[in-house]
Amino acid sequence: MLLKELSELHGVSSGETAVRHYIRDRIQSRVDRIETDRLGNLIAHRDQGKKGPRVMLSAHMDEVGLMVVGIDASGLLKIKTVGGIDERVLISKRVLVGPRRIPGVIGAKPIHLQEKEERERPVKTTGLFVDIGATDRSDAEKDVKIGDLIAFDVEAGPFGDGLFKGKALDDRVGCAVLMNLLENEYDLPLAYAFTVQEEVGLRGATVAAFGLNPDLALVVEATSAGDVPPLKKHQASTRLGAGPAISFMDRSVIVNPALIQRLAAVAEEAGIPYQFRESTTGGTEAGVINRTRSGIPVAVISVPCRYIHAPVGIISLNDFTQTVKLIDAFLRDIEQRGLPV
Amino acid sequence: MPIATLLHDLSNAVGPSGREDRAAQIITDFFTSGEGRPWISNLHRDRLGNIILRKTGRGEQPPRIMLAAHLDEIGLIVTALEDGFIRFSTIGGIDQRVLLGQEVIVHGREDLPGVIGAKPPHLQQAGEGNNAVKIEDMTIDLGLSPERTAALVRVGDPITIKRRCCALKNSFYAGKAMDDRAGVVALVDCLRRLKDFNHEAEVLAVITVQEELGVRGAIVSAYGLNPDIGLAVDVTHGEMPGLADYEAFKLGQGPVIVTGPPVHPLIFDKLKAAAETGKIKYQVEATVTPRGTDAYAIQIAQAGVASGLVCIPLRYMHTSVETLALDDLKETGRLLAEFIMQIDHAFVEGLKCY
Amino acid sequence: MKDLLQRLTSIPGPSGREDQVRAFIQAELEDYCDELTVDTMGNLIAFKRGGKTKLQFAAHMDEIGVIVTAIDEQGFLRFGKIGGIRPHRLYAQRVRFQNGTVGVIGAEKIDDLKELTLEKLYIDIGATSAAEAKTKVSVGDIAAFDHEFVDLGQRVVAKALDDRVGCAVLIEALKRVSKPQNDLYCTFTVQEEVGLRGAKTAAFGIEPDLGIALDVTGTGDTPEAPKLAMKLGQGAAIKIKDVSLITHPQVKELLSTLAEQNGIPYQFEVLPFGGTDAGAIQLTKAGIPAGVISIPCRYLHSPSEMVDLNDVEAAVRLVVATMEHPVTL
CATH class of the missing domain: 3.40.630.10 (Zn peptidases)
Incomplete structure (x- = not known):
């Protein structure tokens, strides 16, 4: 299953090679041109003989994780977080270290030896380490290098009622x-980034948008679903199962209202459920794309995801399917009527 | 000119971010009328003041390598005059705790010596000493009448710390602005080493401005040059009490080659290979987001640049007694030269295949 | 002028x-x-x-302004800020939407001014239900301060x-x-x-x-x-x-x-x-x-x-x- 395989690949920021190779192998036969740029972006073009507005679709391959910044004399790995991780989720997790996926655990001081008040204080990454079972530093150095990236070791799969975890x-x-959209044929010059x-x-x-300089960009993201305790209803931002979320504004971008209206109209015409992302916090690639060169109109469509940036997230498979449908319908609409902005 | 002399002169020179002209003069003199003139093909100063030292490569379209080290230093700036005393704010990230009792130079209509006053313990209230004095509560005393001060100083005049560079034991040097004049010296040393070599790559050594205000010089110079490869040369933390061994590096043990998201993996590997060919001792640092180095800007210029980062270990960063080992500087220059000589078309092509 | x-x-x-x-x-x-x-x-x-x-x-x-992020069952609007606004500058102010709708900014019960965060504030447009509120305002709508121009002679306030x-x-x-x-x-x-x-x-x-x-x-x-x-x-x-x-x-x-x-x-x-x-x-x-x-x-x-x-x-x-x-x- 595509989602399961993608989820279980390693791709902590700057170490996306495994994800890039996986995607490239699967889409190569369906594109006109495919390239990797100097930062490692994989860009697939479907534009041969196509006229009309150039549309860029983007999704990021990287995930949050950890990095090995030091190895101590006993062979334990000192770590730092890569991306926004709540350090409180780290303790007592299994991880995989480096491109060879060396198994390790994030250890913690046993409860027996803690003072009572210690349990009230979160453990900072400076106090955390990864144990790969090395006997000392030189033993650890056989399998791990400074700078190696560390991902959570989590099995992905169906979960609960129509949901998916990973x-x-x-x-x-x-x-x-x-990748699903690449199965379809559109009469538009498209770039999948x-x-x-x-x-x-x-x-x-930032660099992909500069290079492509499209007429419109669509960022496809996962966004926080806060439909869980203790958040109040108005704090949920998005809800699992209510369809793809359309953003109107976040910290990085204010989406052109005409673009939002068109997306909503397309969804309604096609009978696709959708929701607005009821929050203005967080940032996405839309921000940097929007401010590229002389400005690029951009919209964000997200699949709601609970417990984002933690080791296990949960999405609704129906939201995923509906997101593909909404973007498909939107691209068909652009084929017919041109750009909304 | 011995490398130590250049380091000395640059460390002493005045050049806070956005006001780098006096420090820049040392570099432009060195490369237009001094010893460095034959080492480069031409010198250009761009509109924000970056100095671009170009040395041509071989062939029609050689691979283009940008080197970057920043010239600017942290400093202070006059915000208001108050009864002859000067109120000030910072240029770049200064720890307010190092300022108290410091001698400074106010660059008004002329250079004016001043002192950042400290309230004597006798006049302090009990417990006052438990809190650091805030920068907005400090003033500079020029020892002049309010009228003289007003005639000589205006809002917006830059201020630098008064500090002469000095040699410690074992060719260690201490002074202000080693961050990143040390990197500038390493670039100069690299160009000196390259002068007799006919390397394939074109070298664009950029002495950048306004790094301490948000890598601004690197943002625009990298855009303007749009190189294939960009290497930033900056300083990293030298070992000292209170720092863990993985976040601080040994002085005298060679340059620190950095890995992490802002560094292209093949550039990291090539730097290590160059060190091994040249038998250069080096250390490795893993970093997540070094927003405070030019590499951060260069990597995302235009459609993307393959970037690398080499650092010189430096103790007491952003104080006026920044301390380094001269050997690390020389070895950094050697590493850069070795790297440049190894770069060819095939390598640059390979930067998109990984 | x-x-x-x-x-x-x-x-x-x-x-x-x-x-x-x-x-x-x-x-x-x-x-x-x-x-x-x-x-x-x-x-x-x-x-x-x-x-x-x-x-x-x-x-x-x-x-600067505010943007509606959610409309609750009673018809109160929750909002995010546009630009640098401190919560204490917003409390008890009137805001005006582009379609002319005016609202006042209220706050949940707080005991200490330090607790006054954006999350504790809401806009009241006088609606008695979510349905009524939605006839006037939608999620994503933007409002600015509603305050009149004052001529103080040499100086003006607005x-x-x-x-x-x-x-x-x-x-x-x-x-x-x-x-x-x-x-x-x-x-x-x-x-x-x-x-x-x-x-x-x-x-x-x-x-x-x-x-x-x-x-x-x-x-x-x-x-x-x-x-x-x-x-x-x-x-x-x-x-x-x-x-x-x-x-x-x-x-x-x-x-x-x-x-x-x-x-x-x-x-x-x-x-x-x-x-x-x-x-x-x-x-x-x-x-x-x-x-x-x-x-x-x-x-x-x-x-x-x-x-x-x-x-x-x-x-x-x-x-x-x-x-x-x-x-x-």
Whole structure:
């Protein structure tokens, strides 16, 4: 299953090679041209003989994770977070270190030896380490190098009632949406950008957008679903099962209202459920794409995801399917009526 | 000119971010009328003040390598005059705790020596010493009348710390602005080493401005040059009490080659290979987001640049007694030269295949 | 000028919804420039021919505001902020949506002012249910402060003087300039308050030789104010530094010399907080020297911002002097 395979691949920011190779192998036969740029963005073109507005679809391949920054004398790995991780989720997790996926665990001081008040304080990454079972530093150095990236070791799969759980759904679900869309034929010049380093500052999209300079960009993301306790209803932002979420504004971008209206209209005509992302926090690649060159109109469509940036996230498979449908309908609409802006 | 002399002169030179002209003069003199003139093909200063030292490569379209080290130093700036005393704010990230009791130079209509006043313990309230004095509560005393001060100083005049560079034992040097004049010296040293070599790559050594205000010089110079490869040369933390061994590096043990998201993996590998060919000792640092180096800007210029980062270990960063080992500087220059000589078309092509 | 300021500040135009401000300025300038264009981001660019150096002037049309994120069952609106607004500036204020709907900002029960966060605030538009609220307002709708213009004589008070006063200065300068010696790109930018976004893309398209922003700056002339040199009524401020920019030395020289030659009152400005469009312009492409002519303004980012008309006049004269001076850098 595509989503399961994508989720279980390693792709902590700047170490997206495994994801890039996986996607490239699967889409190569369906594109006119495919290239990797100097940052590692994978860009697939479907534009031969096509006229009309050039549309860029983007989804990021990278995930949040950890990095080995030091190895101590006893062979334990000192770590730092890559991307926005709540450090409180790290303790007592299984991880895979480096391109060879060396198994390790994030250890913690046993409860027996803790003072009572210690349990009230979160453990910072400076106090955390990964144990790969090495006997000392030189033993660890046989398998691990400084700078190696570490991902959570989580099995992905169907979950509960029509849901799906796994790591890195932010934004492998977006990658999966793009790969699904590549199955279709559109009468538009399209560029599918699978980008790198979104989680460390939207860096891949910055250069991809500059190079492509499209007339319109669509960012396909996973976004927080806060339809869980203790959040109040008005704080949910998005809800699982209510369809793709359309953003009107976040910290990085204000979406052109005409674009939002067209997306909503397309969804309504096609009977596709959708929701607005009821929040203005967070940032996406849309921000940097929007400000590229003389300005590029951009919209964000997201699959709601619970527990984003934690080791296990949860999405609704129907939201995923509806997201593919909405973008498909939107692209068909552009074929017919041109750009909304 | 011995490398130590250049380091000395540059460390002492005035050049806070956005006001780098006096420090820049040392470089432009060195490369237009001094010893460095035959080492380069031409020198250009761009509209924001970056100095671009170009040395041609071989063939029609050689691979283009940008080197970047920043010239600017952190400093202070006059915000208001108050009864002859000067209120000030910062240029770049300064720890307010290092300022108290410091001698400074206010660059008004002329250079004016000043002192950042400290309230004597006798006049302090009990417990006052438990909190650091805030920068907005400090003033500079020029020892002049309010009228003289007003005639000589205006809002917006830059201020630098008064500090002469000095040699410590074992060719260690201490002074202000080693961050990143040390990197500038390493670039100069690299160009010196390359002068007799007919390398394939074109070298664009950029002495950047306004790094401390948000890598601004690198943003625009990298855009303008649009190189194939960009290497930033900056400083990293030298070992000292209170820092863990993985976040601080040994002085005298060679340059630090950095890996992490802002560094292209093949550039990292090539730098290590160059060090091994040249038998250069090196250290490795893993970093997640070094927003504070030119590499961060160069990597995302235009449609993307394959970037790398080499750092010189430096103790007490952003104080006026930044301390380094001269050997690390020389070895950094050697590493850069070795790297440049190894770069050819095939390598640049390969940067998109990984 | 008072009339222009009153009309400009009365238009709601938070970041991303500058269309009404843009339409007003377009109508004002139709007869005073060679070309009026609107770019992808929504920036309005008034071009006037004059010489070979390309000068970009930038004043931002947008103001701070709020955006509806959710409508609850009772019809109360939850919102996010647009631009830098502190919660205490919002509490108990009135806001107006683009369709004319007015609401008041209320707060959940709090015991200590420190607990006053954006999440505790809501907008009450007098609706008795979610359904009724949704007939007036939708999620994603944007509102600005609703506050009237006050004429205090030499000084005026209004919302959105940041930066409609800059827009007014640029409009007035374009009307007054008789012999421009440079090609003028007078840019009325969008989305400044959310990160200098419009100026960035406008400068990329124009690629000027020099960029000058017209914006407001803080002052140090009120009781126990921050230690700032700028005062109301002491003239136009020539910016030396803020968080986004340290002014190019040649630009500082150019502006201060022009002010002195023309007898225009001016003051130098160092602002330890905030940024302007000039910060974005200077980093465009291979770098563009940039500076700022500021209008000192009290109570920034509040519904009652205050400027002095002497400073406004000085800024207009300095802009006109720059337009009519053959600039070489």
